[in-house]
Amino acid sequence: xxxxxxxxxxxxxxxxxxxxxxxxxxxxxxxxxxxxxxxxxxxxxxxxxxxxxxxxxxxxxxxxxxxxxxxxxxxxxxxxxxxxxxxxxxxxxxxxxxxxxxxxxxxxxxxxxxxxxxxxxxxxxxxxxxxxxxxxxxxxxxxxxxxxxxxxxxxxxxxxxxxxxxxxxxxxxxxxxxxxxxxxxxxxxxxxxxxxxxxxxxxxxxxxxxxxxxxxxxxxxxxxxxxxxxxxxxxxxxxxxxxxxxxxxxxxxxxxxxxxxxxxxxxxxxxxxxxxxxxxxxxxxxxxxxxxxxxxxxxxxxxxxxxxxxxxxxxxxxxxxxxxxxxxxxxxxxxxxxxxxxxxxxxxxxxxxxxxxxxxxxxxxxxxxxxxxxxxxxxxxxxxxxxxxxxxxxxxxxxxxxxxxxxxxxxxxxxxxxxxxxxxxxxxxxxxxxxxxxxxxxxxxxxxxxxxxxxxxxxxxxxxxxxxxxxxxxxxxxxxxxxxxxxxxxxxxxxxxxxxxxxxxxxxxxxxxxxxxxxxxxxxxxxxxxxxxxxxxxxxxxxxxxxxxxxxxxxxxxxxxxxxxxxxxxxxxxxxxxxxxxxxxxxxxxxxxxxxxxxxxxxxxxxxxxxxxxxxxxxxxxxxxxxxxxxxxxxxxxxxxxxxxxxxxxxxxxxxxxxxxxxxxxxxxxxxxxxxxxxxxxxxxxxxxxxxxxxxxxxx
Numbered sequence: 156x157x158x159x160x161x162x163x164x165x166x167x168x169x170x171x172x173x174x175x176x177x178x179x180x181x182x183x184x185x186x187x188x189x190x191x192x193x194x195x196x197x198x199x200x201x202x203x204x205x206x207x208x209x210x211x212x213x214x215x216x217x218x219x220x221x222x223x224x225x226x227x228x229x230x231x232x233x234x235x236x237x238x239x240x241x242x243x244x245x246x247x248x249x250x251x252x253x254x255x256x257x258x259x260x261x262x263x264x265x266x267x268x269x270x271x272x273x274x275x276x277x278x279x280x281x282x283x284x285x286x287x288x289x290x291x292x293x294x295x296x297x298x299x300x301x302x303x304x305x306x307x308x309x310x311x312x313x314x315x316x317x318x319x320x321x322x323x324x325x326x327x328x329x330x331x332x333x334x335x336x337x338x339x340x341x342x343x344x345x346x347x348x349x350x351x352x353x354x355x356x357x358x359x360x361x362x363x364x365x366x367x368x369x370x371x372x373x374x375x376x377x378x379x380x381x382x383x384x385x386x387x388x389x390x391x392x393x394x395x396x397x398x399x400x401x402x403x404x405x406x407x408x409x410x411x412x413x414x415x416x417x418x419x420x421x422x423x424x425x426x427x428x429x430x431x432x433x434x435x436x437x438x439x440x441x442x443x444x445x446x447x448x449x450x451x452x453x454x455x456x457x458x459x460x461x462x463x464x465x466x467x468x469x470x471x472x473x474x475x476x477x478x479x480x481x482x483x484x485x486x487x488x489x490x491x492x493x494x495x496x497x498x499x500x501x502x503x504x505x506x507x508x509x510x511x512x513x514x515x516x517x518x519x520x521x522x523x524x525x526x527x528x529x530x531x532x533x534x535x536x537x538x539x540x541x542x543x544x545x546x547x548x549x550x551x552x553x554x555x556x557x558x559x560x561x562x563x564x565x566x567x568x569x570x571x572x573x574x575x576x577x578x579x580x581x582x583x584x585x586x587x588x589x590x591x592x593x594x595x596x597x598x599x600x601x602x603x604x605x606x607x608x609x610x611x612x613x614x615x616x617x618x619x620x621x622x623x624x625x626x627x628x629x630x631x632x633x634x635x636x637x638x639x640x641x642x643x644x645x646x647x648x649x650x651x652x653x654x655x656x657x658x659x660x661x662x663x664x665x666x667x668x669x670x671x672x673x674x675x676x677x678x679x680x681x682x683x684x685x686x687x688x689x690x691x692x693x694x695x696x697x698x699x700x701x702x703x704x705x706x707x708x709x710x711x712x713x714x715x716x717x718x719x720x721x722x723x724x725x726x727x728x729x730x731x732x733x734x735x736x737x738x739x740x741x742x743x744x745x746x747x748x749x750x751x752x753x754x755x756x757x758x759x760x761x762x763x764x765x766x767x768x769x770x771x772x773x774x775x776x777x778x779x780x781x782x783x784x785x786x787x788x789x790x791x792x793x794x795x796x797x798x799x800x801x802x803x804x805x806x807x808x809x810x811x812x813x814x815x816x817x818x819x820x821x822x823x824x825x826x827x828x829x830x831x832x833x834x835x836x837x838x839x840x841x842x843x844x845x846x847x848x849x850x851x852x853x854x855x
Contacts, residue, residue, distance in 0.1 A: 216842040223835030247343035248303070249283055250290035250336045251276055252329055254350035254375075255318050257469040257777070258784055261351070263376035263807055269318050272349045272375050275806060275814070276313055279347055280306055282819045288341070292332050294356070295319040297756045303339065320469055320758050322714030323781060325356050329363075336368060345369045347818075351376065354787040355780035362797030370799065373818075376807025377786040381413040381466040383434060384782045385420075385473035386441060388460075388708065392611040394698045395479055395707060400449040405460060407444065409436035410782050418464035424448045425456055434462070453481040455709070455772035457761065470782045474759055474774035476709045483701040484532060485517035488524070489539040490567075499676045500684040501539045501565070501693075508694055515701075525551060531722050531747030535561040535701035540675050542567050543574040553581045557665030558720055558744070561700025565672045566636055568594045568679060575636075582669050584662040585640040591656070592634040595679035599631035601652040603683065606692075610649060610661075612699035613692075630683035632658070635673040649696070659696070670696060709773045711762060717754035719773065722747045724766035731763040732775075 253276065259269035280289065289309040292298060296319035304312060329348070336344050344367065350357070352374040386408040390401055405422070409415045418434035424446075432444045450456040455476050462471040487505060505517045520528055522541055525548040530536065536555065538544060544552075556562050566575065566587075576586040592600035606613065606627070638657050640646055645663040649670075652658055662669045674680035676693075683689050711717060717730070717739075725741040725748040739750040750764060754775075762773045789803040804817050 212845055213842055216838045216845065220835045220838035220842065223831040223838065227832050227835065245342040246286040246288065247283065247345060248288050248290065248336055248339050248341035249279060250292065250332050250344075250346045251279060252292045252294065252325070252332055252346065252348045252350075253316060254295075254325070254348075254353075254356075255293045255316060256295050256323050256353070256356065257318060257320050257781055258351050258353055259318050259375075260469055261378040261380050261467070261784070263378045265376070265807070268351050268375050268378065271806070273313055273316065275349050275373055275375065275818075276309075276347075278815055278818055280309055282815065290332065290335065291316070292328050293319070294325040294328055294350075295323050296321045298324060298328050298331065318469075320777060321756060322712075322754065323356055323778065324714065324755060325350075326359050329360065333363060333365065333368065345371070347371045347373060349373045349375065351378075351784075352786040353780075353783065354785045354791070355783040357787045357792060358795065360792075360795050362795075363799050365799050365801075370801040371804065371818075372792065372801055373804045373806050374786070378784070379412055380784065381415060382410045382470070382782055382784065383415045383418055383436060383462050383465045384408055384410055384470050384779060385460050385462070386779055388473070388475055390707070392699075394611070394695070394702045395450065395477060397450055397453050397479055400447050403446045403448050403458075405444045405446065406441055407434060407436065407462070408441045409438060410784065412438045413466075414438065415465070418462060420444060421461050421463065422446045422448070422458065423461070424458040425451060429458075434464075448477075450477060450479045453479045454770070455479075457772060457774070467782075470777060472759060474761065474776055476761070476772050476774045478707060478709045478771070480534065480702070483515050483534045483698070485515065485697065485701060486528065486530070486533040486536045487517050487519045487539060488522055488537060488541065489519070490521065490541060499539055499565075500689070501537060501676045504676075504690060504693055504697075507690070508697070515698075522548070529747075530555045530560070533560070535563065535697060537563045537565070537697075539565045540567040540570075540677075542569050543571050544578045546574075546577070549578055549581050552578075553664075554744075556582065556667040556669055559666035561667055561670070561702075563670040563672070563696065563700055565675050568634070568675060570636075572636070579671070582662055582664045583641050583644050584646070584660075584664075584669055584671060585638055587636040588639045589637045590634070591637055592632065594634040596633050598633060601632045601635070601654045601656065602629040603632060603650055603658050603681075604629050604653045605648075605651045607647055607649050610647060612649070612695045627688050628686050629653075630681050630686050630688070632674060632681045632683075634680050638671060638673050650692075668700060670700060709771065711754075711773050711775045712778050713754070713757055713759065713775055714778045715754075717752045717757075717762070718749060719764055719771075720744060720747060720749045721764070721771065723750075723764065723769055723771075724748075725750075727766040727768075729765060731765065732757055733760070 253272055255269065259267075259272065261268050263271065265271040265274075276291070283289075283306075289304045289306070290302065291304060291309060291312050293316060302312075329346075332346060336346060346365075346368055348371070350372070352372075384407070385405060387406040389404045389406075391404070392401055395401060403422070405420065407420060415434055415436040419431055420434055421431045422429040429448050430446045434442075436442060448458070456479055458475045458477065460473040460475070465471050485505065487501065489499065489501070502519075508515050518533075522543075522545050525545055530551060536552070552562060572587045579586055592598070632652060635652075635656070635658070638660060640657065640660060641662075647661045648657045649659040649661055650657070656673065658673050660671045660673075662671065674683070676684060678684060711719075725743065728739065728741060728748065728750055730737040730739050730750065730752060737752055739752040742749040742751065757775055759776050760774075762775050764771045764773065792801075792803065804814070806814050809817065
């Protein structure tokens with residue numbers, strides 16, 4: 156127990172007054188002989204003892220009552236966190252983590268949530284002692300952990316705090332705040348987290364070591380507001396090119412329990428209105444709207460979606476960027492000489508494709524060139540009829556696919572299956588388990604009869620009536636390697652045979668993909684190369700593989716450290732955000748150059764990466780969880796925090812005086828002067844009853 160006004164403990168001197176009076180009354184009276192009182196000599200000794208007991212009891216009750224009054228004036232309280240070794244009267248460091256995410260724009264019972272949160276910070280300041288100090292940290296935007304503030308500086312900093320539509324870093328900020336508070340030279344340490352209790356934000360908190368710090372969560376209130384957001388954008392193909400139209404799928408979601416009506420979503424692409432839809436969504440309903448857009452040139456094509464008529468507006472704009480590659484560079488890896496009399500058709504296909512597609516270029520190398528070739532310059536790699544894949548290239552190719560590259564594999568009739576399988580294991584793609592048929596026998600052992608038509612590589616390849624069955628001339632297979640696919644991960648059977656075995660298989664790995672063919676590209680395997688389907692089939696697969704890295708969306712999610720990889724001059728690389736030019740951290744990786752930057756201060760919009768020669772534009776958007784206003788409960792938070800002790804205050808449901816008392820109790824200690832006031836009254840009442848009803852003169 157400690158005291159807010161310890162100077163009033165001097166009032167305990169008054170406790171000696173009843174004792175002094177008692178001692179003065181102990182003066183023995185002078186004896187006077189009086190014959191008529193002779194019968195009092197017969198009083199029993201027990202009665203005299205009762206009188207003495209009554210005096211001492213009254214003395215004790217009066218002393219206790221005066222002592223309680225003195226303690227009331229000193230304002231005793233029970234300070235929290237004394238287990239850490241602090242003392243109540245020592246200066247305290249009070250750190251505040253203030254939620255300034257977009258959800259704090261909402262208006263609750265006490266007004267705008269953020270304004271109410273700032274008022275609560277003021278109440279914390281009022282509850283502190285004169286020599287206490289403060290820290291103020293925000294969940295969104297740039298963070299600063301080490302500044303220790305006086306009362307005046309706290310108010311000045313608080314006035315400058317505002318809601319930031321930037322990334323949310325609540326976990327990192329709380330961790331950093333704990334470290335800063337723990338290192339500060341204060342015995343008493345308190346952390347207050349003032350938030351609207353978004354489940355999506357607090358859900359990644361975990362048990363923390365806070366045995367020497369008092370932690371208090373203050374929930375400013377839960378507000379149900381209608382909110383429609385862009386929850387996802389996608390396209391059925393990533394084979395995007397200049398002047399080639401494609402479909403953009405936009406998913407909208409109503410993140411509330413209120414109907415969304417009389418709203419509109421508008422798409423602006425390359426500065427032109429590309430379409431508009433009327434929106435009507437039930438509570439928690441999702442709906443997809445399609446737009447057709449056409450990039451007018453290579454490079455970065457910018458688009459923006461805007462929702463109109465929504466009650467909650469801070470998240471009504473969504474930015475996106477479509478990367479249209481200028482050239483798709485293909486690396487064709489094959490043996491320089493072949494034992495077979497048959498020549499692969501891959502070369503012919505690449506030459507024809509290059510002549511008809513100015514955006515497609517290829518380079519031929521032998522397997523030994525992996526050591527000297529910069530793989531980051533290529534969008535797709537073809538391993539064509541290699542007897543063995545060089546083991547030193549396994550890790551290089553794995554990193555290449557992991558970082559977004561496309562890899563196509565065609566076996567050799569003299570290939571080493573154990574080598575192939577070791578290579579496939581790097582991608583968890585399965586293994587070749589045997590041979591079927593005889594190479595160059597021209598005897599059909601199976602037919603390719605099924606194509607995964609809805610795969611992005613084949614989108615728009617076939618023209619047919621609705622519900623009409625897809626038909627094509629079935630290639631005869633003379634010889635193939637039987638592929639046993641891995642059951643884990645994501646994979647697709649792009650073409651299968653009539654016996655159920657797979658002819659062409661895609662394994663998604665990291666940001667890229669690995670295409671595995673069960674046959675090679677020469678007439679000894681099948682008659683597929685002379686069928687009409689062969690050229691468009693492999694050409695579309697090649698475009699698909701080459702588009703994994705450059706083609707498609709280039710989006711960055713605020714709240715994560717910025718990281719971008721590509722073929723760029725690292726020494727000259729800069730990041731432009733608005734009017735700011737940033738020099739990022741540059742790393743050399745197998746796929747080229749990686750740029751890194753914390754990006755804590757960024758808001759939704761455009762991010763440009765350039766080295767003065769090349770330029771890439773990316774979009775930056777808030778995490779969609781910022782628009783999820785579901786509130787965490789005290790029980791859910793306790794499950795997340797594990798053994799960490801904390802106090803949970805529902806500020807939105809409290810009156811002002813009650814909240815002030817709870818803040819005092821949770822962070823600064825619970826005042827218990829009322830306990831002593833009650834005890835003093837009870838002592839006085841007891842003293843009255845003893846005086847009135849204790850009949851010491853009664854003879855028993």
